[in-house]
Amino acid sequence: MLKKILFIFITAFLLVGFSFINNNDTIATMSNSMSLRKNTGANKSSPDIISVSPSKCQQYIIRKPSIHIKYKDEDGIDTSSIKLFVNYKDVTKDCKITNEKILYTPTKKFKRGSQIVKFEVSDVLKNKKSFEWYFTVGTPIYNHYRGLLHAHTSASDGHGTYSDAYYMAREKAKLDFFAITEHSNMLDNYLDCSLEDASASSEWNDLIKTRNKFILNENFIALSGFEMTYPHHVQDNVGHINIFNSNGFTCSEHPDMNLDNFYKLIYNQDGLIGQFNHPCDEFGTFNDFKYSPYGDSVISLLEVGNGYNPDITKNRKAHDMYQYALDKGWHLAPTCGQDNHRIDFGVANEFRTVVLSTDLSKDAIYDSFKKMRVYSTEDKNIKIDYTINDLPIGSTLRNPSKLNFSICAIDKDYNDKVKEIQVISNKGEIVKRKKYNSNLAKLEFTLKPEKNKFYYVKVIQNLNKTSLSAPIWIK
Template identity: 30%
Template sequence: MKFFKTRSYPIFTLIGLLTAGVTANAQTKPVYHIYAGSTHAHTSYTESHGAQWNQIPNMKPYQSVDSNGVQHPEHSTMKPDAAKFQGPPSVHYAIAKANGYDFYITTDHSQEPIFYPVRPDNAAWVGVHQQAAAATDKSFVAIAGYEHSENNGPGATGHLNVINTRPYLSALAKGIDIKYLYKWLDTVSAYGDGPVVATFNHPTAKAYDNWAYRDPKVTDVITMLEMINSNTNIHYDAFIGALDAGWKVAPVCGNDNHGTMGIASQKSRTFVLATAKTKAAILDAMKNRRVYASMDNNIQCRYTVNGEIMGSTLKGNGTYKFDIDINDPDTGNPDDKITKIDIVKDGGQVVQTYDVKIPVFAVKWSPEIKDATAKYFFIRIWSVGGGDAPKAKLTPDKPMTWLAPVWTGR
C-alpha cells in the first residue's frame, strides 16, 4: 500500500483561507445603486437655435454653414429676457441638481461658432468640462459631451451624442461622415475619469445608412440608443432595427432640451445601475449597458438572466432563467402601479407576458425561457397611468419603461 504525505495547517490558517475565499467570491458580485438623469441637453452654447431666440416665422432656426463647417444662426432677435429661458452649462447643472437629478450630461452641437476652431484646447470646450467638474459633488454628477449633429447638413445620416472625449469633431467639417466618426470613436481618448461612450439620438427605423458600418470596436463605444427623446417621443422601431442589425445598444432617455425650463418640467429619465455616484462609475454603467429608460421619473428596475445583470452577454445554453424585480416608490399614487411586463426577443417578438391581474407597486417575476435561436432579450413595462410625463398619461395602453437587453452570445 502506498501512502501519500499530507500537509497540515493550523486551524486559524484554515479559517483564514476559507474567509479569503468567501471575500474573493463576494467581490465578484458588485452592489449596484440606481441613479436617474438625462443624457442629452443643449445650453446657450448651442447658438443656432434654442429658447433664447425669437425665431423668424416659417424659417428654419439654422440656415447657414460656412466653409469650415461652422453653423450660424439666422434669427430675428434674441429675447430681452433670454437668461430666463437658456443659460450656460453651469446653469443647467445647477438647475438639474436642484431638481433631484443624480447626473446630467450637456451635449451642445460641436459645429456651433463657440467651438471653432475645433481643437482640444478650444476655450469653450475646456470650459464646459471645467463647469462640469465644478458642479460635481457627492450628491450630483455633471458630465460633458457633444452632439455629433448634422442638422440636415450633408448626408443627413443621423445624430449621436459623444460623451467624455478629450478631442471632438464637427459633423459638418469636410470629410467627417458617419464612417469617419465610427473609426475615430475606436481610438479617441477620454477626458479624465471614465470611458468614452456614445448614444444614437432620436433615430428613425433605418437611420445611419440603415445601421451600416458597424465593427466590433465601435459596437463597444456606441452602447446606448435614445428610446425616449424630449420627454415622450418614443423610438422603439429604431431600437429593434439597431438590435437586429447587431448593434448592442441599451435604451436611454435624453431630454434634448434647448432651454432650462425643460429640466424641471420633463419627467422621463435615463437610469443607470452603477457602483457609486461618480463620473467614472456612471460612465462605466453606460459602457456596460446597465441602463434603462422610463417615462416614470423614479421607477426602480433590476433583472438578471442566469445570474448575469442586464446589459450582459451570456454564455448561452438555450435555457434562460430570469429574475425580475420592479418597484415604484410612489405608493401614494395609484397611477404608478404596474400592470404588465413583457420579455421581448429578436424582431420585437414577445416571448412571455406577465399580466398583473390587480395592479401593484412592486413585482417580482422569475420565468424560465428555452430558446435555441434568440440573439437578445429585453424587458418592457406598463403602468396604470403610463408614466409621469404629462402626455404619457394619455396612453397607458403603451409601455412606459424599457430595460437594457441581455445578449445570448449567438
C-alpha cells in the first residue's frame, strides 16, 4: 500500500515538472517571437548625414576641392542606392564609396562661383535620404548688399521724420543701405535751390545732417537724393526721376526745365546717378523713353517694382517698361523700391534692390550703381549670381568668340523655391529657360555671340515672386 502511494506521488511530481518545463518553453518561444517581430518591424527612419565637406555655404576655398560625405544607419546602408550629383551632373561612378562615407575628387577645377551638390542614400529597408547644399569656390569679387532707393517722409508727402526712416531701415529692416528721396518741389525754398547749392532749404540740409548721423561704414550706408517730379495729372505727363549724389537739388518748376534740358543739366554735373521711377501711364513714361545720350550717361536704374503694400501683387510692376527701355537703347539696371509714404520704411514688404559691390561704403555703392551691378527682387534674401565669360551684370563684352553663361539663384529659406530661370534678350526673346523646384538652382550653357544683343535674367519663385538682373551687353 505504501509503495503504491509513493509511486502515485512520484508520477504526479514528474508530470507537473514536465508541464512546467513545457509552459516555460512556450513562454520563452512567445517572448522570442515577440522580440523578433519587434526587431524586424518596419523602421521608417532614413540614414543620418553626419558631415559634409566643403560645408554648407562655405566660401573662399580652392578651385578643386574634394567632396566628402559621412553617413550612418542602424539597419545598414544600401551602397548601391548612393548617388552624388555636382551641378546636376551624376558623378557617382567617379566616387569612392563605403558603408560610412563617400569621396569625390574632381578631375578639373570648378568655375568660380556657387557649386550645387545633391546626395542620395537609402538604408537596406529602402528608407531614402536626400540632401542638397552649395559651396563657393574662389574668393568672391563682389558682395551682395540689399537696400532701398525710394522713400518719403513728412518733409514732402509722407509720414515720419528722417530719423524714423533711417532708424527703421537700419535697425528693423536690417538693410545695408537706404535712401530718402523727397519730392524736390515740396521742400522749403525749392525755387531758390540748384543742383550745386541748396543751402536755402533747411529741410534739405537737415536731411544731409541726419543722413550722416546714421552711417555706419561696413554696416549701414544712409543715402539721400531727390525726386524730380513732373506733374502727372496732366496730358503728356513726363514722369519722376530720382537723382543721387548731388550737392543740391532742382525742380520741374524752374523755367525751361523740360526733360531734354534736364538730361543735359544732370549730364554736366560730375558723379550724379539717376533712376527712372515707376514708369507707367499714370505717372509718365519719359516721353516714351525717347533715347538721350545725355540721360543715358547719368540714369542707370529703372524701378521695375514700386509700392509698400504687404501683398506684393498689389504694387506697381514695370517689367514691360524695363524691356521697352532696353530695346530703345537705354543702359539700365532694374530696382525694386517701396516708395514709402508711411512709417514702414524697409519693413513694408520684401521688395529689395541688391547691389554687387566690393565693400559697403558710399563710394563703392555709388560706383556699382553707375556700372549697373544691380538686380531687383521681390524676395528679401535671394542671392543671384549671373556672369557671361566670368564678367558680371552690367558689363559689356566686345567681340567675344563665344558666350559662356553661368547663373545661380540661392535662397536660404527652404520653402522659397525657385520655379524657373529665364534668360531674356532683345524684344523679350527668351533664349533659355529651365524649371526647378528647389531653393538652389543653377543654369550653365553656351551661345554663339551676336552683336548688339543684351541678355538679362529673370528668376521666378513660388508665390510668383520675381527677380530681374541688369543685362550684359554684347557689342
